[in-house]
Amino acid sequence: MSLTITCPICGKRNGYEFRYGGQDKGPRPEEDGLTPEKWAEYVHLNENTGGIQKEWWFHRSGCGLWFTILRDTQTNQEIK
């Protein structure tokens, strides 16, 4: 079953129009006192949630907007 994603501007569209941008990890860490470990954590480590996760998407073949949605990684369905 393929994925559909709701773009805030274009509405519900085929998932292949979008680029996955990773799990929403919150804001980029402050550079003051940032250690390589903390930076690697922010860049590379993922929750890999088996369930509903908040994630970034980019409407590559559409309006070009970056936005977040909730998606269930066990069913590959967008959660409204």
Add this chain to the structure above:
Amino acid sequence: MFGKYKRLWKKSRLKSSYDAVIIGGGLHGISTAYFLAKNYGMTDVAILEKRYIGFGGAGRNTAIVRANQRTKENLRLYDEGLKLWPKLMQELDFNMLFFNCGNLNLAHSEAGMSALRLQVASAQFHGIQSELVNAKQCKELVPVLDISDRLAFPIFGGMYHPPGGTLRPESVLWGIAKGASQKGVQIHQETEVKSLEIKNNKVVSVKTGDGKKIHTPRVLNAAGGYSALIANMAGIRLPVDVLPIQAMVSQPLKPFLDHVVSSGVYHAYANQSLKGEVVTGSHMDPWPGYTTQVTARYIKHQAEALTELMPCLRGVKFMRTWGGLADMTPDMAPIIDGNHPIDGFYIDCGWGYFGFKSAPVTGKYMAKFMATGKCPEILKPFTMKRFAQHRLSGETASPVNYGPWN
């Protein structure tokens, strides 16, 4: 002739403590258990598998083995892995149908050829047989290839790696499981691990789905695509993305394809199984997830790619398609750690789609790691610490990144 088959591995009751617990009844877990028992006399080992042996990558891979990677850390591991198959079949007395047919990677541009040149040089430097071939030689190796200018991306040449080939994944799994069971390893299917108990930064026990507590000083996370979820139980996040990957087989055909053929540009690989089916795949879903659903999109892609490279396949039907999970690291190298950050917690994952070819050799060294507590030299480069040290491995999946667009 029916009804006389013996069980390959014994059924046993789950005990309340073991010397080692291995989470995941896939090839990596079973190999590690086998070598723990064989090489280190540690036979009080339980393999806990949530579903059944070979449910995951061990039963869903496309059976290709090779040692033509790009970096020295990976090359030496895969090279030893490749040489281990015949020895393993001998010592287990189990035919794994090792078909030593060789791999041909195609390049479709000068940039692609340069990438292969680097890979061939690395392989030869490490004493691994691998050579650069031109388009005409590709055609001699695989006569059904179209090397004309008709293709959108014509074939420039390739990398031929004779020591590679294919095996029968189920036989590999059954053979090693049988060997492990004979040495006293317990295999528990339908036994899910629900949580890990950690005290004073040390593994103490695991809890199964039906509430049983199993005490153990050593736990190996060898859950393949699901290893990130197991690591999360220990409070460890992994630098992986779990991507579904799909593969398919065609109807059986007369033998026509003597080698494993792959093309990074067309994003497809194919080999003919001993039954005659064309086994093909390589596409991953562009988003992570834990589904093993298949999509029409990739069947179409695969058909287009295969008929472009090998026009004689037009009209051939796909019989079956399936999906599996690949835990992809950003640098295409696995994650192997132990006693860090938690004592007694070992990690063998992040193999992406390299898990099948690496299983027995990694199991051998993982067993050494778990028995001695010290990481063997060959596995050291794969520590998770490399990400904080910015020492990512320079491995590539195949030279997919090099095409006419470079």
